[in-house]
Amino acid sequence: MSSSSDSRANKPVLSQTEQRAVVSLASLYALRMLGLFMVLPVMMIEGQKLDGATPALLGLAMGIYGLTQALLQIPAGTLSDRIGRKPIIIGGLLIFALGSLIAASADSVWGVIIGRALQGGGAIASAIMALVTDLTREENRMKAMASIGASIGLSFSVALILGPWLAEMGGLSLIFGLTGVLAIGGILVTLFVIPNPPAVPHRDASAVWSEVGVQLRNKALWPLNIGIFLLHALMVAIFVAIPGQLLNAGVVAEHHSWLYLPVLMVAFVLMVPFIIVAEKKQKMKGVVLTGALGIAAALLLMSQADSLWQWIALLLLYFWGFNLMEASLPSWLSKIAPAGAKGSAMGIYSSMQFLGAFAGGSLGGWIMSSWGSSTLFGGLGALVILWALILSRSSAPRHLTSVRLNTGGTCTDQQLAQLMDLPGVSEVSLPDGDGAIYLKVSADAFDRKQASAIVDPTGEEHGSQR
Incomplete structure (x- = not known):
């Protein structure tokens, strides 16, 4: 009993300042993603009212944010190391609000495309993640990052439900207008709620340009980069076709929310046991492949589906696989990214994610208009199978975590050997000019206090496991 009590007593607890920082940053990230995602389930229906609208251009409008986001993701993050996190976040939210205003007032599809491109130009994701690192202690950072990740998943689910409901009340103008208001609210939160810490260099949180080049050549990461590219291409591409298919199945547009709600809830519940198996039983590769095959099966069957109950079952299977892979792929990347290179590897990964959204929207709309929805779903399913075959040739990830130890300025070869x-x-990695050592460790076997004692014999504890 006493051992259990001691374990609970020693468990790191978020301070009030950390709690405020995590809640506000998670909300900030979620509100921005909510604005990007809400148009996905309604663009192909409501967008037909825009001048010059075609399926190809509406698909481009859905995905164009991914192109500008991908191009600016890493530069914005590294710039925040120089001029501060908040200026980048506030500037990004102002650009995002401007894009929302342009899209809300647009009468033509090209106005919406320009607005969506500007929305993506407000690339604040890297700065938010770096700010989480600045505002939380090392031992609590994994909790903070998990909260951010959960907020992204929640925002996607809420967006699919809110989008059709808002479109019924005021069309795309209401959705984009509300998105702009949320962005202004985010600026107020950044100014008056989020604390102002000094920026701290942290290679597991921010990309480093020299390291980005190295990780672009890291072959072990590319199956995961391709996987997230494909996953987000699917996310946008299927919504080029699904709203119309639901209309054909007898579900009027204003009732689409009521279909997505139970499907997303059940898919999430069914996903949880597989995530536990992936992490606790160390079966990450098998779980990811299972999710991929579930997505592929759903897409191939969607190419032939015609009844409402078929669509409900297939959407459930698709979102189960999507949620499973969305949660597992970044965890896999975190496990295999080299010591001191996690931030750079994740920057590439995130850029590929947004490029996937752009490709899915632009190519999905073109395929839909040229060859129809059956070809779109069948082609996407075949691509997922091809990717699963590539991933099956990859080694299963070792379940390692990242550790950062402050050096206090110097570290001898003897200390590195002892670590x-x-x-x-x-x-073990000791980058120049960073003032820290980065390690990849097995959490079950690693003793952080021993490592901290080697780096700082005075007894100050510096480590973190993430």
């Missing part, structure tokens, strides 16, 4: 000899340590 490498510790149980559970598989990799």
